Amino acid sequence: MNAAVPLLAVEHLSLAFPTPTGRVQALDDICLDLHRGRTLGLVGESGSGKSVLSRAILRLLPPSAQWSPGGQVRFHGENLLALGGKGMQQIRGRRIAMIFQDPMTALNPVRTIGTQLMERMCLHLGISRREAGQRALDLLKQVGIPSPASRINQFPHELSGGMRQRVVIAMAIACEPDLLIADEPTTALDVTVQAEILELLKELQASRQMGMLLITHDLGVAAGYCDDIAVMYAGQLVEMAATESLFRRPRMPYTRALMDSIPRMEDEPHSTLHSIPGRPAVRMEGQAGCPFAGRCSRRRSECLDTTPEPMQASGGFYRCHNPLEAP
């Protein structure tokens, strides 16, 4: 496999949803690369388009989505948007796996976790039930489920939320995918369990050299677990950089605002979060200007009428007419 070809390359992906007040530009010219063995964090406030992007990659959007021509989602160099339904089925769940926020949506409540794991492996890998049974036990052990031999016969409701999410992770890695997409994998869990699950994902990603797209609204989480971070706002990627350089030198004022909203250790318990003033924007199709302009303290007149083009910067890019300078 050519090392220069990214595992995942999204190129100029745009799509809109019709609404009673016009077409909402849910994704606007999205471009990103993800390489094998790397974790890319996708961060942004609620409604910025993170889930739409992850579902677009797997073509799991409703038929109402209006795709703009010319966009590509290349996986190992092959454009997934050009694949037929059957080709896509062979990729989904097998070569690209996805983990959602709520573990119950991924589990069948009336079947044991062992049956679900084994079915998946028999279907995708064509192995015998006996072999699948052995692998199911190994997987449960790998994701840190204690006494897997007895847990394997339990139903999802017999497990705690954290254990259920571990089972979902076992299902996701069962077919040895190259790419794992995790959309807010811990938001439904207790705070103490969240870190354990993120650690587990990170460990599995590193040991199996998978690419991981980790979606979170929490820049602090992205900082802890991702090599690179892409910041999303109103359907656009507004900044992308290696984690360390993003934190050392954010260029887009929105990224800076997100950083300032990360709770700090020295904050009073229960103090109000430093949230960004104003409401996140929704962009309509064809709307010009920087989507963040309405909330930005560095706004200039051009920000209101010209959409900033991506500017290359230290291995990534930002979109801003009046970027922050180095500290």
Ligand SMILES: Nc1ncnc2c1ncn2[C@@H]1O[C@H](COP(=O)(O)OP(=O)(O)OP(=O)(O)O)[C@@H](O)[C@H]1O
């Ligand atoms: N099926 C749909 N039909 C119409 N609009 C949609 C649809 N799915 C998403 N949208 C719109 O697309 C935008 C992006 O939504 P998305 O769910 O991707 O946000 P998000 O960044 O994942 O937010 P959250 O952090 O709350 O999960 C929103 O304005 C949403 O209303």
Ligand code: NI
């Ligand atoms: Ni979402």
